[in-house]
Amino acid sequence: MAIKERKEREKQDMRNLIIESATQLFLKQGYDKTSIRSIAEDIEYSPATIYLYFKDKDEIFYVIHENAFALLEKVFRKHDPIQDPFEKLTAICKSYVEFALQNPDYYDLMFIMRAPLSQIACEDTWKEGDSAFEYLLRTISACVDEKKIKPGDKFVLAMTVWSFGHGLVSLYVRGRFGVMKMSEEIISEMMDHAVDLFLSNLKT
Amino acid sequence: MAIKERKEREKQDMRNLIIESATQLFLKQGYDKTSIRSIAEDIEYSPATIYLYFKDKDEIFYVIHENAFALLEKVFRKHDPIQDPFEKLTAICKSYVEFALQNPDYYDLMFIMRAPLSQIACEDTWKEGDSAFEYLLRTISACVDEKKIKPGDKFVLAMTVWSFGHGLVSLYVRGRFGVMKMSEEIISEMMDHAVDLFLSNLKT
DNA sequence: GTTTTTTACTAAACAGTGTTTAGTATATTT
DNA sequence: AAATATACTAAACACTGTTTAGTAAAAAAC
Structure with missing residues (x-):
């Protein structure tokens, strides 16, 4: 059952991807201008996807x-x-x-x-x-x-x-x-x- | 030409009305929750009116x-x-x-x-x-x-x-x-x- | 006193925001 | 092969600040 572990790993990877993008955008343009939509655009996913990884x-x-x-x-x-x-x-x-x-x-x-x-x-x-x-x-x-x-x-x-x-x-x-x-x-x-x-x- | 002065007075009154409402709302619920719309509602004018008195x-x-x-x-x-x-x-x-x-x-x-x-x-x-x-x-x-x-x-x-x-x-x-x-x-x-x-x- | 102009105002739209819902493909399990 | 669970998204919801176009009423001009 290594699939579960892989899934867990992929979930973490996605979280990291979001955090990395968010951090980069935040340091470049500040908190207010770093919208969920802009993060989503940056990582090439839909905005709704982000809510599957963060509350x-x-x-x-x-x-x-x-x-x-x-x-x-x-x-x-x-x-x-x-x-x-x-x-x-x-x-x-x-x-x-x-x-x-x-x-x-x-x-x-x-x-x-x-x-x-x-x-x-x-x-x-x-x-x-x-x-x-x-x-x-x-x-x-x-x-x-x-x-x-x-x-x-x-x-x-x-x-x-x-x-x-x-x-x-x-x-x-x-x-x-x-x-x-x-x-x-x-x-x-x-x-x-x-x-x-x-x-x-x-x-x- | 006292009309001009009255108009000026009315303009100031309106500004004061907006400020009073905004202050009261701000102290009650904070900056973020004090929207232009909520101020407008409070003073019973349309939101656009506020922009005639404040930039x-x-x-x-x-x-x-x-x-x-x-x-x-x-x-x-x-x-x-x-x-x-x-x-x-x-x-x-x-x-x-x-x-x-x-x-x-x-x-x-x-x-x-x-x-x-x-x-x-x-x-x-x-x-x-x-x-x-x-x-x-x-x-x-x-x-x-x-x-x-x-x-x-x-x-x-x-x-x-x-x-x-x-x-x-x-x-x-x-x-x-x-x-x-x-x-x-x-x-x-x-x-x-x-x-x-x-x-x-x-x-x- | 009537016409023109200016003033005061607003409904509706624009361009955003965070977030949720319903639905669709794909991957996994049975 | 069929049933189920997972990953994802389009579209909508409920907001935000702000602008535009249009409408009545008041003031000025004739």
Whole structure:
């Protein structure tokens, strides 16, 4: 009965095909302009076929959202070898900002858009978000334990750091900095300064 | 020739009627569900009529966005009498967070949504945003001048404070904190702690 | 006061969207 | 070879923002 397995494989292949097309279209033209019909056209199937593999548009973008988190996780993991927790924290923050600036559409999907959150609501735990947040929490805990930063509730500290980083990049991604007639370079430089300033204020 | 003036008045009345209806529907059911057709139905005119008074949906929501900024400005102005600039800064931050938690839909429209920004792009200056930012900038400048907070580039400092505040509330507004199984009250309390922590780290 | 012009409005259509339904070939099982 | 299950799609449904063409009523011109 290898047929069943082949069918299962083909089903996965089709899902992957849809996700690949959706991702490519999404990164090229954004969420709103990536319609089910345009994905269907791209993969040369009828729009209705897509609904045989995904419940709705949100589910498709939830998978893309998961992939984006995997990418961020990879970036974070690069800093695993760093021993000093404050150095590690700094590296994480800078990577986070860099990730957002280099992948603004991914960042939007991960942390700003409402779209793929209906899926998360179903599962009732946001495993990717939690995972990233816990990585930050662990690093900050180490900083506190080794007295590298001022004492404080670790959770609140992590919330503070994440909020700062998110605020910085999301104001940029959604064009609230862009309006202040400044070049991208200057914005990027300013962000770097802001991160340094913010982190130096946490230091003991 | 008072007819012309009456006509002008009637035109404004109609604009106000549309805005009032749109605002009410928007605050009740959100942006996406507030369609031109639903506004038209509410004011008992045809959908096409709305386009005689507004260029497009974005223009309508840009006016709502302006009204929301007027509301925030009012909240800020309450703190004008505060003499000590650090106390003032603290009050502003807390008001900002409070405003966002009490008017999440307004906040979304003002600082997160892409929708009404096409209008801003046309005018090429974001007068409301700039005004609010400059209020913050002035307060922070006073803090630096009076050596209430650690020295630093005033612009970067303002960017840092705004980013932190925005990050905090926008993660909440877009449901990235809500998923962590915490009650609204606890979230609100945590935010308060985070603001205190953040500002205390700026202190000299 | 009648005719012309302008104004205010709308029905209907256009071009999209996400999604569902009913039906058809093909592949698999009996 | 017949019955069943699978994979797929054409067409429709119920929406969306927006535009066009046409119609009454109000204002201006004669």
